[in-house]
Amino acid sequence: MPIKPPHRDPAATPVIVAACRTAIGRAHPEKGVFRQVRGDELATAAVRAAVARSGVDPESIEDVVLGATQQRGELGGNVARCVGLMAGLPLATAGTTVNRLCGSSLQAIAQAAHAVAAGGADVHVVGGVEHMQHLPMEAAIDIHPRVLARTSRGMLSMGLTAEHLAATYGISRRDQEVYALESHRRAAAATASGLFEDEIVPVLGHDAAGGILEVSHDQSIRADASLEAMAALEPAFLPKFGSVTAATSAPLSDGAAAAVVMSQAEAARQGLEPLARIVATAVVGVPPAAMGTGPIVAVRKLLTRPALAGISLSDIDLVELNEAFASQAIHCIRALELDPARVNLRGGSLALGHPLGASGARITTTLLHTLRDSGGRLGLATMCIGLGQGIALLFERLE
């Protein structure tokens, strides 16, 4: 059901006019296609493409908001500002880097939308980037032991939280593998049919031999994935007893994604055709040990927003639920009673990869393209977040 509130001020209505992403590489020191490409370079490629595809007047861009969980090294020193400069945006365009761990670039989109709605700023380039091979997620982090006083050390291992969900809700290893297999199957099929071509910005990387390679496919998707091969794997986080393996955990990845957000009025003024309107956003905290449940609580909160009055989950055409772990995704789907036929139609992060800070913008990009191709109207993007958070955004496709 389309949402048509009687009075909506176009100047305070945030829309997305373009969204794109790089392909996602494996964070592998010898085989990763982006092992010799810096994260800020990937982000620059995504930002340049988003700006070009949108047709936005660069002079109108007020701010670049990028998500990144590891803001150091090549992603340090406020990488959003650096990327704005590298991408040739006007010197007058500002830049800020945000961190909500896995939800960082969904947060970037949300806060741009908030700025538009509040009349605080209009045209934004948003997105996110992660290079998990160059900047491993556990390195150079010093969590205060007193944080653990509220929770416990085990929650620092996302894999253990996934194990706990599996154990608590009786999600068998087989269930997880069947889910992961379907994620690969969908992703491989989408790739083979060229469904990602519109959203992926080809960039140069390197093949296994070390030569130059145009990277336009996600590297972690396994067209040959099988239950037999998955069943042979050792548990990755809980030796002997565990049910979560490398096959049912999102791979470590390198990649970037970007989008252009502005008010509907500004889009009209510049003669741009918005892809979608950002209807509402929600973030929430959950117990760190149950970080995988974040989407459940975030989506329920989202549904209570005034903008969603009269809307229920069954009205939503498509869902992009970030797959950190199969057990986590399964639990969210079951708890929210989502129809699997509407969730992650082109595969999820288990297959495509999960470049943490980029993933929110990645699932948004995929969601908007899938909505466009399927003719759906309402799309939901939601993610679980380490240390116990959830984030959810609702989009309405505009024609």
Add this chain to the structure above:
Amino acid sequence: MPATARELATLSVERTADGWGQIAFVVPGHRQNVLSAQVVGDLAAALDFLGDGPALNGLLLRSDRQGSFFAGADLAGLETLGQRSLEEIEGLCDAGKTLLARLSAGPPSVAVIDGTCLGGGLELALACDLRVATTAAHTSLGMPEVKLGLLPGWGGTVRLPRLIGLGPAVELAASGEPLDGRTAERLGLVDACVCPDEAGSSARRLVEFAVASDLVALRRRQLAAALPGDPTEREFLAATAAAVMLGRTGGRYPAPPAILETMLAGSAVDAAEAATIESAAFAKLAMTPVAASLLRVFRIGERNRHDPGVGEAVAGEPRAIVAPAIVGGGIMGAGIAASHLRRGFSVGLVDTNGKVIVDNVPSILEEAAWDRVAKRSDPAAALAMAGRLQTATSLAALAGSDLVIESVLERTDLKQQVLADIERAVAPETIIATNTSTNPITRLAEALADPSRFCGMHFFNPVRRMVLVEVIRGPATSDATVAAVVAHAKRLGKCPVVVRDSPGFLVNRVLMPYLHEAVEMVREGIEPARIDRLSRSFGMPMGPIELYDMIGLDTAFYAGLVLSAAYGDRIEASPLIPALVKAGRLGRKTGSGFYRYQGTGPQARVAATDDEEVARLVARYELPPRETSDREITDRLFLPMLLEALLVLDEGIVRDGRDIDLAVIHALGFPPFRGGLLAWGDSLGVAEVVRRLEPLADLGLRMQPPERLLALARAGGRFTAE
């Protein structure tokens, strides 16, 4: 207000003129302060004294003993636990708690912690409102009760989670590992960590601040109430911590899960109820055989630390070694050199092959400068240590040494030659030791003009990890030599056990029957993996067949030759081992032995039971199969070790049976929860051991009860003497 003071046996207590109370502990008769019954009585009296008069502004507890606040409970008190009833033990806990509760309810209090603050000492500090630790290297805070199979019984499991959170509290108490002052501060275990000179004044300022800002009142409420917490987080902690504990202990040690359960249960109720839960859990643990075993292991370790290695007749302090040197820069020599550097010694390293030195010095420095926390070598430390490592290619460099440890290849003729050369190169009073696992000391001593200054010093591989050192005395070795080498080994952080010269010395001799029996069982057609599994479920870190592959079958074969030459009536060398060696199956190092391997890690073993080559060789040397239960296999592995230990005792190879238990635990990984080899024998009982040997009698002399066993059985005696 005039100052008043009182001196008690273990403390002095004072009311200062400015309205403060001070208690300073010095417990006589111990190197470190320990919480004895006397301390408990004195502390009660001190609180009485301080309570008599106008209210105090604050109370400061400190130690006047250098390097020790309180190192823990008095061992003498713990020893008696085994003889008490559940109710008596609970009563002891409750008495301690009542005393500490008085402290907690009194004037705002602070503990100044400069030195060891462990176990009951930390519980005393936790009973104060506030704590100040010092940055000094000797300051360490922890709850090591778990290492004795116990849990903190004086309110530690109640106060700790309420102060630093449930998860960190479980980690601290279940690991038993101590923290330095800074780490304790980060954790919230202490409120401040300052240099020792500032500790006293900082403690007073802290109390004033905490009283003024209402922190003391807040904390008292927080410590008395149930600990708020999210149920999901609790469930998650319970599940993950239990899984980690199970992985670490194999379910053999009841204390870590008891600590987890006690803290989980205790944090859900108020402090008074939690205290009751703690006392009951403590008493239950104290009654377990595992606690008794661990206490015994601790005790025999303490005994070893105080044992000079020679009879009491030798008067005076042993000679202190100041200029040690090592001859032979191979794996063992390099490891010995590194452990010297690590312990602050300047050490000489001589190898006539200069290339060995050039090749091995980097790894020696890397090992010596290894930072266990950072899991990497500290380059600055390595550079500093380089100056303390003097390498040379000529024995002439040994001229100024007072101890030379020869560590060349295990060939008798070569060793004799090198030892004779060393003797010519050093001063007449220089002690000469040989690092050997198989060469009789008596034989090697023949090469020396003065064998009184010579002994064996058998380090185990890898030297950095293995704390046991066998100090082997030949017939001519002097007491002074032994005492000096024992003292030196202790300064290296090792645990030296003095043994008389005999083939295999102590450790390899006791190991031999176990390894031998395992191979015999393989020849009888028992799956190697079954034997290993049963050995591990007995508590060994790895099974005997895995151990063969780890040691290397060639090495095991040559060592076995020495032993079977000496003890051939009981232990014949098995033909299967040389057959595997001939087939090129030397163990892990060649990718296959009894098992096949891929890679080098702990997961390297290839799960293949259809190894035809092994099957063919086993068939060639096949023994008649026997009816074998799991228990019989286990008996066949460990009873012959016990019998060998009795012979070792009979022959006077060790000075005390406790040395055997210490040695098997430290060198062979014999499970500490069984208390040692002899203690395990006692857990079965002498009569039961005799009974279990009966059905094995047809296996030959090796299963025959030695005379000492029969005598013990007749006398109703025990394997352990203490």
